[in-house]
Amino acid sequence: xxxxxxxxxxxxxxxxxxxxxxxxxxxxxxxxxxxxxxxxxxxxxxxxxxxxxxxxxxxxxxxxxxxxxxxxxxxxxxxxxxxxxxxxxxxxxxxxxxxxxxxxxxxxxxxxxxxxxxxxxxxxxxxxxxxxxxxxxxxxxxxxxxxxxxxxxxxxxxxxxxxxxxxxxxxxxxxxxxxxxxxxxxxxxxxxxxxxxxxxxxxxxxxxxxxxxxxxxxxxxxxxxxxxxxxxxxxxxxxxxxxxxxxxxxxxxxxxxxxxxxxxxxxxxxxxxxxxxxxxxxxxxxxxxxxxxxxxxxxxxxxxxxxxxxxxxxxxxxxxxxxxxxxxxxxxxxxxxxxxxxxxxxxxxxxxxxxxxxxxxxxxxxxxxxxxxxxxxxxxxxxxxxxxxxxxxxxxxxxxxxxxxxxxxxxxxxxxxxxxxxxxxxxxxxxxxxxxxxxxxxxxxxxx
Amino acid sequence: xxxxxxxxxxxxxxxxxxxxxxxxxxxxxxxxxxxxxxxxxxxxxxxxxxxxxxxxxxxxxxxxxxxxxxxxxxxxxxxxxxxxxxxxxxxxxxxxxxxxxxxxxxxxxxxxxxxxxxxxxxxxxxxxxxxxxxxxxxxxxxxxxxxxxxxxxxxxxxxxxxxxxxxxxxxxxxxxxxxxxxxxxxxxxxxxxxxxxxxxxxxxxxxxxxxxxxxxxxxxxxxxxxxxxxxxxxxxxxxxxxxxxxxxxxxxxxxxxxxxxxxxxxxxxx
Numbered sequence: 223x224x225x226x227x228x229x230x231x232x233x234x235x236x237x238x239x240x241x242x243x244x245x246x247x248x249x250x251x252x253x254x255x256x257x258x259x260x261x262x263x264x265x266x267x268x269x270x271x272x273x274x275x276x277x278x279x280x281x282x283x284x285x286x287x288x289x290x291x292x293x294x295x296x297x298x299x300x301x302x303x304x305x306x307x308x309x310x311x312x313x314x315x316x317x318x319x320x321x322x323x324x325x326x327x328x329x330x331x332x333x334x335x336x337x338x339x340x341x342x343x344x345x346x347x348x349x350x351x352x353x354x355x356x357x358x359x360x361x362x363x364x365x366x367x368x369x370x371x372x373x374x375x376x377x378x379x380x381x382x383x384x385x386x387x388x389x390x391x392x393x394x395x396x397x398x399x400x401x402x403x404x405x406x407x408x409x410x411x412x413x414x415x416x417x418x419x420x421x422x423x424x425x426x427x428x429x430x431x432x433x434x435x436x437x438x439x440x441x442x443x444x445x446x447x448x449x450x451x452x453x454x455x456x457x458x459x460x461x462x463x464x465x466x467x468x469x470x471x472x473x474x475x476x477x478x479x480x481x482x483x484x485x486x487x488x489x490x491x492x493x494x495x496x497x498x499x500x501x502x503x504x505x506x507x508x509x510x511x512x513x514x515x516x517x518x519x520x521x522x523x524x525x526x527x528x529x530x531x532x533x534x535x536x537x538x539x540x541x542x543x544x545x546x547x548x549x550x551x552x553x554x555x556x557x558x559x560x561x562x563x564x565x566x567x568x569x570x571x572x573x574x575x576x577x578x579x580x581x582x583x584x585x586x587x588x589x590x591x592x593x594x595x596x597x598x599x600x601x602x603x604x605x606x607x608x609x610x611x612x613x614x615x616x617x618x619x620x621x622x623x624x625x626x627x628x629x630x631x632x633x634x635x636x637x638x639x640x641x642x643x644x645x646x647x648x649x650x651x652x653x654x655x656x657x658x659x660x661x662x663x664x665x666x667x668x669x670x
Numbered sequence: 671x672x673x674x675x676x677x678x679x680x681x682x683x684x685x686x687x688x689x690x691x692x693x694x695x696x697x698x699x700x701x702x703x704x705x706x707x708x709x710x711x712x713x714x715x716x717x718x719x720x721x722x723x724x725x726x727x728x729x730x731x732x733x734x735x736x737x738x739x740x741x742x743x744x745x746x747x748x749x750x751x752x753x754x755x756x757x758x759x760x761x762x763x764x765x766x767x768x769x770x771x772x773x774x775x776x777x778x779x780x781x782x783x784x785x786x787x788x789x790x791x792x793x794x795x796x797x798x799x800x801x802x803x804x805x806x807x808x809x810x811x812x813x814x815x816x817x818x819x820x821x822x823x824x825x826x827x828x829x830x831x832x833x834x835x836x837x838x839x840x841x842x843x844x845x846x847x848x849x850x851x852x853x854x855x856x857x858x859x860x861x862x863x864x865x866x867x868x869x870x871x872x873x874x875x876x877x878x879x880x881x882x883x884x885x886x887x888x889x890x891x892x893x894x895x896x897x898x899x900x901x902x903x904x905x906x907x908x909x910x911x912x913x914x915x916x917x918x919x920x921x922x923x924x925x926x927x928x929x930x931x932x933x934x935x936x937x938x939x940x
Binding site: 516517518519520521523524525527528531532535536537538539540541542548551552554557581582583584585586587588609610611636638642643644667668669670 | 729731732733734735736739751752759760761762763764765766767768769770774775777778779780781782787790791794795797798799800801826827853858881882886889890893894
């Protein structure tokens with residue numbers, strides 16, 4: 223066992239003393255170094271025997287701890303020892319600027335032992351100055367006179383008794399509140415404080431081996447009514463990411479894009495960050511081959527970033543559909559959405575889509591364009607001459623409003639326009655029931 | 671070439687010297703264009719990977735797929751990611767592109783109208799490691815913005831094609847390769863490619879490419895033949911009563927021997 227005791231010495235008399243982070247957040251900070259962290263009296267105790275190799279040895283770990291002080295304005299004191307009581311006693315000596323005795327733990331002064339503090343006067347009159355003096359007293363008499371606590375503490379300090387601690391653990395759901403340093407008037411101002419919450423979230427995610435999938439940032443509005451409108455107590459934004467992540471830069475960017483699009487109903491005073499969904503963190507496996515390790519963002523990160531700024535409907539991917547009407551042969555869905563069709567259906571669609579179809583044009587118009595007529599011939603930037611066709615499509619007779627309203631009965635032609643090159647046109651076939659009788663020609667695509 | 675000191679210098683410096691009268695060597699990866707006539711005129715024999723290629727066209731949709739599709743299909747196969755289309759003028763038709771080798775799943779369309787948003791989306795796409803290529807329509811881009819894209823493409827080694835209107839041909843551009851594509855005036859089935867900028871001597875005559883893919887060309891030829899036969903049948907039925915069958919054969923030969931002009935006239939008649 224090897225223990226590190228940490229303490230932040232704060233001069234309470236100083237008028238502009240920097241604020242110390244809450245004990246909870248200090249504990250969270252320490253949890254990123256070792257899973258065994260506990261508060262003992264005034265000090266934060268870290269048990270590091272199992273993890274010191276990971277940090278490059280005791281000395282290196284101590285250096286890292288001091289360098290990564292969570293309260294940079296406050297001096298952090300640290301001491302080490304074989305048991306928690308020894309580490310704590312050495313920390314207390316260090317705080318009082320006293321030299322540590324040669325013989326540890328027997329030579330440590332008695333007032334550095336918490337269990338002996340109630341009995342210091344009596345023990346001094348007995349002639350006991352150090353831990354060793356008390357430990358040399360007969361066990362039975364010591365227990366009868368001072369209770370079991372002192373003897374047990376001494377046994378624990380010598381390592382003769384197991385120590386028991388109330389270990390700090392992380393909650394199942396991350397939820398932290400933070401008061402803003404000043405009232406925030408606009409949403410981007412929240413970002414600075416949200417950054418602090420995000421760094422706490424990163425510690426939580428790392429310690430629990432989780433990746434965040436969905437977060438909610440909520441802020442408390444400072445006013446109940448504004449401009450005669452009753453306001454809700456809170457407002458929030460939700461950020462989702464496709465794959466669990468511990469990358470705070472990505473979440474920060476998503477959050478700031480969301481906040482840039484948000485308007486605060488009233489000034490905000492408190493901020494709260496909560497995880498809605500987390501998933502087990504798998505880590506990343508990288509390849510040894512240099513050409514496989516391309517630098518750059520992941521695809522889902524790019525898609526999320528584009529979607530959050532431009533809107534989800536602006537970043538779309540196609541999926542093949544089983545339909546013969548060209549405008550329904552593919553459906554564009556937001557790239558953010560997961561494809562939720564079952565695997566078999568997707569396979570069928572893939573085979574349908576891979577059937578080569580050279581007659582389709584590479585560009586489709588969003589809506590078929592009604593063509594002007596020159597007598598019998600349709601015109602698009604000059605009279606069109608039909609080269610290939612007709613290709614007859616009859617579909618959609620089963621459909622209702624969602625399926626296009628009325629059946630499509632079309633004859634498709636590849637035609638040539640003197641200016642626009644090859645185009646794809648169709649004639650709506652006159653049918654007694656669905657058409658008004660006159661022949662209408664439409665332009666639907668370009669071969670370019 | 672003829673100067674002795676230059677020869678000795680180039681021999682000493684190895685391949686580091688590029689003579690301006692010969693085609694430059696590619697200092698980076700290239701992707702074959704799929705058109706042999708074009709490959710022969712490009713430094714390194716293909717589209718430069720990790721550099722901007724500028725396409726100047728009369729209409730934003732013209733000739734893009736015909737020129738880029740083989741290289742894009744190859745890039746998708748090699749790298750596996752999607753091709754990002756930033757600000758495509760019309761809806762790309764998946765089945766048609768799939769028939770020519772670019773799978774439907776490998777398309778991603780960023781529908782954005784604002785020029786600034788297009789540039790931003792383009793840069794973000796270039797920074798992504800998992801994409802195969804970026805094709806962007808940037809009619810209003812300025813030189814500084816293009817330069818930024820060029821740097822992003824070079825940093826992440828992605829194929830980048832920027833489509834701009836023909837009027838941008840006279841302005842400066844950081845692109846390593848600039849090509850003006852237009853329809854050939856004399857023959858509608860050919861594309862004229864003027865290489866405006868490349869590492870090499872200026873090109874005297876434009877590169878000609880067929881404007882239609884093989885299947886389309888075959889379909890057009892078949893349709894022409896069918897129309898011709900139909901015309902002939904309707905023409906020969908009244909004639910067949912009077913003339914001998916051998917006369918019909920002669921007429922078919924005459925039609926077959928006719929140039930493309932005659933055929934075109936036929937098509938108009940049909």
